[in-house]
Amino acid sequence: MRIAIGGIYHESNSFSARLTTLEDFRSSSLLTGGAIIDYWRGTNSEVAGFLDGIEAIGGEAVPTLVAWGMPSGPVAARDLEELAGELARRIAQEQDIAGILLVCHGAMVCETRTDADAFWLHQVRKAVGRHVPIVATLDFHANVTPEMVAAVDAVVGYRTYPHTDYRDRGKEAAEILAKTLRGETHPIAHCVQVPVVPNLLTQFTACAPMRCLMDAADDVRRAAGCISASVFGGFQWADVPHHGISVVTVSEKGDPDTVRAGEAIARKAWDLRHSFRTDLVSVEDAVRQANEPGPTPVVLVDTGDNVGGGAPGDGTIVLKELLEQHSSGAVVLVHDPETVQRAIETGVRGRARFRIGGKTDALHGEPVETEGDVRLLSSGLFVNVGPMREGLREDMGRTAVIDARGVTIIATEKRSPMWNLEQLRSLGIEPTRCRTIVVKAAIAHRAAYSPIAGRMVELDTPGITALDIRRFTYRHQRRPVFPLDDDFHPLIQDQTTGA
Numbered sequence: 367m368r369i370a371i372g373g374i375y376h377e378s379n380s381f382s383a384r385l386t387t388l389e390d391f392r393s394s395s396l397l398t399g400g401a402i403i404d405y406w407r408g409t410n411s412e413v414a415g416f417l418d419g420i421e422a423i424g425g426e427a428v429p430t431l432v433a434w435g436m437p438s439g440p441v442a443a444r445d446l447e448e449l450a451g452e453l454a455r456r457i458a459q460e461q462d463i464a465g466i467l468l469v470c471h472g473a474m475v476c477e478t479r480t481d482a483d484a485f486w487l488h489q490v491r492k493a494v495g496r497h498v499p500i501v502a503t504l505d506f507h508a509n510v511t512p513e514m515v516a517a518v519d520a521v522v523g524y525r526t527y528p529h530t531d532y533r534d535r536g537k538e539a540a541e542i543l544a545k546t547l548r549g550e551t552h553p554i555a556h557c558v559q560v561p562v563v564p565n566l567l568t569q570f571t572a573c574a575p576m577r578c579l580m581d582a583a584d585d586v587r588r589a590a591g592c593i594s595a596s597v598f599g600g601f602q603w604a605d606v607p608h609h610g611i612s613v614v615t616v617s618e619k620g621d622p623d624t625v626r627a628g629e630a631i632a633r634k635a636w637d638l639r640h641s642f643r644t645d646l647v648s649v650e651d652a653v654r655q656a657n658e659p660g661p662t663p664v665v666l667v668d669t670g671d672n673v674g675g676g677a678p679g680d681g682t683i684v685l686k687e688l689l690e691q692h693s694s695g696a697v698v699l700v701h702d703p704e705t706v707q708r709a710i711e712t713g714v715r716g717r718a719r720f721r722i723g724g725k726t727d728a729l730h731g732e733p734v735e736t737e738g739d740v741r742l743l744s745s746g747l748f749v750n751v752g753p754m755r756e757g758l759r760e761d762m763g764r765t766a767v768i769d770a771r772g773v774t775i776i777a778t779e780k781r782s783p784m785w786n787l788e789q790l791r792s793l794g795i796e797p798t799r800c801r802t803i804v805v806k807a808a809i810a811h812r813a814a815y816s817p818i819a820g821r822m823v824e825l826d827t828p829g830i831t832a833l834d835i836r837r838f839t840y841r842h843q844r845r846p847v848f849p850l851d852d853d854f855h856p857l858i859q860d861q862t863t864g865a
């Protein structure tokens with residue numbers, strides 16, 4: 367049995383000044399044919415889970431095109447059309463494809479489309495027609511629409527944030543597809559949107575309020591007519607009408623109990639809306655706290671420059687404060703190709719004057735000027751160890767470690783989120799021995815840093831991933847929506863066409 371594998375995966379921050387292009391996908395991972403299997407097999411990824419599931423039924427995996435891009439600005443329209451066209455063409459040209467497994471994020475925006483994922487999913491559907499079953503995985507931060515769900519037969523969303531279950535969900539998708547192909551199940555997917563945009567920090571799935579919704583989905587999955595149930599936190603920086611929480615259930619032939627159960631989870635999300643807000647600490651107070659005696663390392667979370675949320679990663683607001691408060695033993699990673707180049711020209715053990723970070727836009731702080739000693743230069747390549755993306759080869763681009771006035775600055779050629787400890791260890795920095803580590807993130811870093819953090823402080827930093835949505839001007843956002851509005855009573859029900 368031949369099962370096609372493909373996908374286009376991107377989380378797009380509408381407030382980024384820079385469009386995401388094919389070159390950006392290539393810089394992360396844009397692969398076709400057998401190279402897809404070579405790259406993803408055995409890693410903690412959806413594709414590896416697809417392969418596990420296909421192998422379990424003695425099927426043949428047919429890799430077509432998988433494009434994975436680091437979160438960044440909206441995707442250029444022409445490039446998305448090219449990717450979608452190539453994916454659909456590759457699937458259409460294969461003979462005897464029984465079913466299709468797709469990797470999708472669900473919060474991709476393109477410069478001309480707010481629902482970019484529905485666009486490419488429908489391209490794939492058109493290529494094979496209605497009779498070939500399609501199951502797609504979605505990121506927990508998907509802003510799910512009925513149009514997306516209508517393009518496929520079933521959808522499986524991550525159950526964790528930080529995301530550690532990529533491979534399990536890939537396998538689950540493959541199992542649903544296998545049962546569908548054997549005629550043992552007849553999936554119909556249902557989507558319920560909730561007009562609540564939760565603050566990203568409250569989306570941590572290990573704790574309330576999100577845990578309450580994840581537990582509710584666990585209960586629904588155990589019911590007889592339910593094939594799968596997923597809760598999505600949504601991605602607040604996608605300027606689309608549909609951003610926010612959603613619930614997708616996949617039922618046996620449209621089982622009404624499953625549909626009602628999905629709607630009940632969605633209503634619960636609405637009832638919990640006031641708990642999807644949180645308080646943050648000012649940068650000055652956070653750095654002062656980090657310098658005070660107490661358990662270390664202190665992890666300072668720069669939420670406004672969250673690389674995994676599409677921010678540039680060259681913000682300097684926390685770095686500047688660390689230098690001003692004479693912090694010692696702090697580590698800050700900054701995306702800054704110019705500084706890397708200068709460090710390479712200076713050479714290891716050389717001293718130079720650097721102008722670090724703050725170069726992408728004016729939203730994340732000014733460049734910081736300082737003298738520094740080049741401690742180490744690296745290829746920036748390492749293999750991921752840890753619960754997120756285990757086994758994947760990561761590429762920070764050429765990387766320089768610079769010591770400047772008690773602060774260790776890591777400058778990278780590529781944007782590189784701090785999702786695992788191997789990143790620092792590959793540069794000879796033992797994170798457990800650092801006093802302070804700045805992570806440009808919100809929650810994803812917790813998979814690696816929670817086990818070692820002495821203290822963790824979330825900072826109220828400005829930037830294109832600032833957590834308060836009132837800081838942003840949306841053009842496409844639906845209204846009313848919580849937390850911008852609270853005096854309304856939404857109709858929360860299944861929105862899937864034909865359900």
Ligand SMILES: [Zn+2]
Pocket residue numbers: 505506507529
């Ligand atoms: Zn996510």
